[in-house]
């Protein structure tokens with residue numbers, strides 16, 4: 001389980017995130033909903049080690065009991081947390097295969113590279129046919145599949161996704177969300193940050209509402225939809 005307590009992030013004097021706490025259980029899909037600038041990306045960046053949360057005695061982020069705060073990014077991935085960043089972060093000049101295999105570098109995943117690759121193909125069959133394609137020549141939706149696939153190659157316990165539906169066509173969005181719904185059935189916990197409330201609540205178990213850096217509501221997906 002991912003257990004986050006009282007995480008705050010500031011950029012200079014601007015506090016983007018104020019004492020945010022949340023939980024994600026294995027096999028659970030949790031959505032964090034919020035408008036532009038609510039602090040969603042700051043939360044995921046703090047968990048992934050890309051920004052440093054404010055130090056405080058009560059601040060912590062534990063995955064299966066291991067403290068992640070203050071760990072370098074590669075150690076966070078090794079502990080079992082993978083982030084698909086906003087904008088995907090794929091290597092455009094490399095092939096699909098090269099991008100996916102880069103995701104398999106963490107020690108925890110190396111021995112299972114072949115079976116993890118099969119799992120990615122089962123979720124995104126299109127990628128099997130496109131292994132040799134240079135990623136920058138793919139559509140936005142296809143690139144998002146590569147980004148999610150690369151994160152899955154690190155065999156995470158928890159997958160973090162920063163607005164994966166951004167800029168995708170309605171059809172691609174539907175395909176992507178269907179794949180995300182299948183990912184949680186593999187036993188992974190998924191924390192999905194989104195502005196697209198309707199579609200993300202349709203696949204989520206629970207959710208939180210983030211407003212100007214603070215959690216202002218939480219509940220089951222059904223409660224939040226209502």
Ligand code: ATP
Pocket residue numbers: 011014015016034035036037038039040041042043
């Ligand atoms: P969006 O959906 O637009 O990406 P968000 O909910 O992900 O928004 P954040 O990107 O986390 O929000 O930003 C939260 C606040 O922190 C915003 O007011 C933003 O301007 C500010 N902010 C984010 N990154 C930085 C930075 N590197 N330096 C200064 N301020 C920042």
